[in-house]
Amino acid sequence: MSGTNGRIAVVTGAARGIGAAVARRLGTDGFAVAVLDLDEDACAPVVRDITEGGGRALAVGVDVADEKAVKDAVARVAEELGPPTTLVNNAGILRDNLLFKMSVDEWDSVMDVHLRGSFLMSRAVQRFMTEAKWGRIVSLSSTSALGNRGQANYAAAKAGLQGFTKTLAIELGKFGVTANAVAPGFIETDMTAATAARMGVDFEDLKKAAVTQIPVGRTGTPDDVAHAVSFLVSEEAGFVSGQVLYVAGGPRG
Structure with a gap:
């Protein structure tokens, strides 16, 4: 996409799966990419793919639910890659169970990574976006936000991210920052x-x-999701904000 050269993107949960595909795609699009995951070493293959393709990338280990760790990680990205103005909140975990068997820990851990993590990351990065008068935030929701058996915690978190996204779009729009969600299906x-x-x-x-x-x-494949994210973080998508894009092979929502 045009206009992305020199911009710095942060992708959480980027060591594998959808996050890795998104990080690689943004590297191809011309972003310098901070590849964040719980295990920094696990990010190395993604970083290598981006750098071997002629891009810039940095592996950063972080627990997105830890306030200090998030602050330190974003500071490191700003120092070593540059001020980040694009954020993809992808980090997530599953702790599936039927309601009557779901433990408080299973509920809390899912909320911490998906919701608290997206809040902490967005809050930490938005300063750079507002200063630059340009920014893109994309959070990964899911078709499970519409309800899914055995996923009361995950569904609630993914639905919560949609409300979070729409609020960020309202609050940050005047600074040239868009916020959208991508909701993958299978x-x-x-x-x-x-x-x-x-x-x-x-x-x-x-x-x-x-x-x-x-x-x-x-x-679907991780690349299907990466294509959607690539559009939403592009220069050309500046008039698209507060939206939930279902990447599910058919109508949802």
């Missing part, structure tokens, strides 16, 4: 494979069952 990742294992279902069988409910007739 995407082939380690996380969905783990869901299949939890359900006691073969992953291939789960994918086949999912396809029967998807109008385009296939499951």
Whole structure:
């Protein structure tokens, strides 16, 4: 996308899956990319892919639910890559269970990573955006925000991110900052494979069952989500804000 050269992007949960695909795509788009994940070493392959492609990237280990860790990580990005003006809140975990069996820890841990983490990261990075009078925030929601059996915690967190996104769009718009959410449907990742294992279902069988409910007739890939994020963080998407884009192979929402 035009206008992105020299801009600094931060992608959380970027060591694998959707986050890794987004980080690689933004590197291709001309962003310098801070690749954040809980395990800094796990970010190395993504950083290597970006740098070998001629881009700039930095691996940073951070627990997005830890206020001090987030502050330190963003300060490091600003010092080593430059002031970040693009943020993709992708870090997430699953702690699925039916309501009557769900523990308080399973509830809290999901809320901490998805909601608290997105809040802390957005709050830390917005200063650079408002100073630059330009910014892009994209948070990863999910079709689970519409309700999904065994995911009361995850669904509530992903729905919460939609309200969070719309509020950021209202508050930050006057500074040239847009905020949007991408809500993937069935995407082939380690996380969905783990869901299949939890359900006691073969992953291939789960994918086949999912396809029967998807109008385009296939499951999604991390690159499908990365393409959507690439558009929303582009210069050309400056009049798109406060939106939830379902990347699910058919109508949702």
